[in-house]
């Protein structure tokens with residue numbers, strides 16, 4: 001029996017990308033100490049991705065690989081240092097935060113800190129409507145009550161406070177708040193990792209049901225490969241700021257090409273319930289992102305390393321329905 005819902009019943013996907021990233025990079029200047037000055041840290045390095053309408057794109061990788069920085073750029077909380085982000089074929093570079101949040105909404109992992117304890121459930125869910133001045137107050141109350149029902153909560157919760165709700169109920173409130181503006185894309189950042197295992201599958205079922213009912217598009221960021229496998233249509237694997245492999249979900253899990261993807265999938269077999277892939281168990285420690293190895297940045301940890309890998313960075317290669325960045329596949 002599967003713990004999580006499958007993506008089989010998802011609505012037909014559109015060819016048109018709702019969101020597109022073209023060679024997006026983000027660099028931070030990191031202080032090295034009084035005498036050593038600052039050095040650049042490339043958190044995201046020329047990432048190109050397309051997310052299609054009705055699709056769930058899973059994004060996986062170890063902590064520190066750049067997933068969160070990427071999500072913050074998509075949410076408009078950080079600007080790319082290079083490259084462009086498009087929503088419905090329009091470059092967002094000139095948009096303000098208000099415009100971006102009308103199209104992109106987040107669901108974060110911790111419903112305890114993402115809700116204001118001093119605001120009622122109704123106030124929290126209606127906040128995006130007030131900020132974007134959508135409808136009159138009476139209409140907003142009606143819309144919020146409809147959203148409460150949509151996420152499986154009774155309308156009477158409108159006047160409740162977060163401390164009166166369980167973790168799962170709070171996450172349902174956070175989902176209602178994210179969806180109340182009918183966003184084009186929802187960034188689900190570890191949406192169940194702070195919840196009890198018994199509640200996780202309920203929240204995942206709810207996310208999938210709402211996606212199908214409302215025609216939503218998700219970017220699903222998760223350490224939990226079981227969650228990613230069962231919810232995603234496509235999966236992108238990040239390593240040190242780059243997408244090193246991307247493919248249809250079934251193909252990526254049954255036929256991983258990149259040695260890093262293969263190591264990630266193997267790590268799932270370790271008997272650590274609930275821990276996902278926080279550590280890919282690659283033996284050699286995660287490299288210092290300020291001092292990246294030359295050539296392929298994965299080479300110090302790669303079991304299939306070749307001489308060329310130590311000096312020359314691989315380029316992305318298209319293979320069947322996806323692409324991979326590794327010298328093993330360069331012709």
Ligand code: SF4
Pocket residue numbers: 258259260296297298299302303304305306309314325326327328
């Ligand atoms: Fe391993 Fe070389 Fe491929 Fe990098 S390019 S993943 S080091 S085989």
